[in-house]
Amino acid sequence: MARPREPIDLIVAKGRKHLTNGEYEERRQSEVTAPSDNIKPPLFLSKKEREKFMELAEQLIELKIMSNLDCDILARYIKAETEYVKVTKQLQKIKFAPDKKSMVTEEAQLAEQYAQYNYLSKIQNRFMKACNENARELGLTISSRCRLVIPKVKEEKPENKFMKHSKHA
Numbered sequence: 465m466a467r468p469r470e471p472i473d474l475i476v477a478k479g480r481k482h483l484t485n486g487e488y489e490e491r492r493q494s495e496v497t498a499p500s501d502n503i504k505p506p507l508f509l510s511k512k513e514r515e516k517f518m519e520l521a522e523q524l525i526e527l528k529i530m531s532n533l534d535c536d537i538l539a540r541y542i543k544a545e546t547e548y549v550k551v552t553k554q555l556q557k558i559k560f561a562p563d564k565k566s567m568v569t570e571e572a573q574l575a576e577q578y579a580q581y582n583y584l585s586k587i588q589n590r591f592m593k594a595c596n597e598n599a600r601e602l603g604l605t606i607s608s609r610c611r612l613v614i615p616k617v618k619e620e621k622p623e624n625k626f627m628k629h630s631k632h633a
Contacts (some may be wrong), residue, residue, distance in 0.1 A: 498531035506539045513542050520604070529603055541598035548591035555584050 483491070503519035503525065517538060524530035530538070558581050594604035600608045 467627060480612040486563055498533045500525055500531045501537055502532050503530065506535065509539055509542060510546075513539075513546055516542050520602075524602065527603070536601065537598055537601055541595060541602060544591050546600060547563040551584055551591060555581065555588060558584075585617070 503521050505514040509517060520536075520538060520542070521530060524534070524538070543624075560577055560578055560581075562573040566573060568576075593614060596605070598607050603609050
């Protein structure tokens, strides 16, 4: 199976020299790069979620891995994370203890509490999966950041005028 195509700047940064200058320029012009000049949080996010959006977006822009096209997936990540936290708080409120004042039997009360806990656990798991998928896509997890390769520009060393007389030149 073939490896995914890498951007030409990454190939240059890695030091691969098998392409001519003309081929480099041709590849550079044919690559599609999305601008990152209009990154705004979607309107369906709450005020607190928008603040989180802008905080994460700034960090991703600084790494040069976010563009205008990534706003939707970042918003979905934040929304899934918010819902995950809400469901987790609901799960923490469930006490597996029967109410003595209730007319319902203890077994029925416990069965209801376990059913509610099971239902909320499934929802929590769905939000956690959505969060993890979106985080991987955005490079927010440790393993996904390890796979990201951010090109670094090599500094050109000044040419040594004595190297042309050397035997290795």
